[in-house]
Amino acid sequence: MTGLVNGAKYFFAVKSYNSTKTVESSFSNEVNTIVPTPSTITADFSANATTGNPGMVVSFTPVTTGTISQWSWSFGDGGTSTASNPSHTYNLAGSYTVGLTVTGADGTANKIIRILLRWLIRLSHRL
Known part of the structure; x- marks a missing residue:
């Protein structure tokens, strides 16, 4: 009915x-x-850091609603993951667009954020 x-x-x-x-x-x-x-799927996530030096390991934590059956991460440097809570090492300075796409019985949702890595030069000062 x-x-x-x-x-x-x-x-x-x-x-x-x-x-x-x-x-x-x-x-x-x-x-x-x-x-x-009907339930809806939403995708969001946070990163433990979004700026830093090359060689930085970034851990990602998803914040989603709905029943998720598939995770698809793109780290902006060619790296990908299907884990729900991945970590990724960024080896080169640059700006990276990180994307998460989640899929479930109720549809698909995605979210992107930007990671910025710069070479930081530390000067030692001697007196």
Whole structure:
């Protein structure tokens, strides 16, 4: 059935007829409807660092809703992962676009962030 409203009361009656079209049995009942709400998938994530020096290991933590069956990470330097909580080492200075795509029975969602790695020069000062 379609068009039922969540929480509304409906009365259903069923009658069974025999071949001579006389009522053989009947049943009726009042029911409260519970219409399931479709769940949605959302994707978000955080990184333990988004700026630093080359050689930095970045750990990613997903923040998702819905039942996720597949994780797909792209780290912006050609590296990928299908783990839910991956870590990745960035070896060269540069700006990297990190993407997460999650898939489940209710659809697909994605999110991107930017990682920026710069060479930091430390000067030692002697007196």
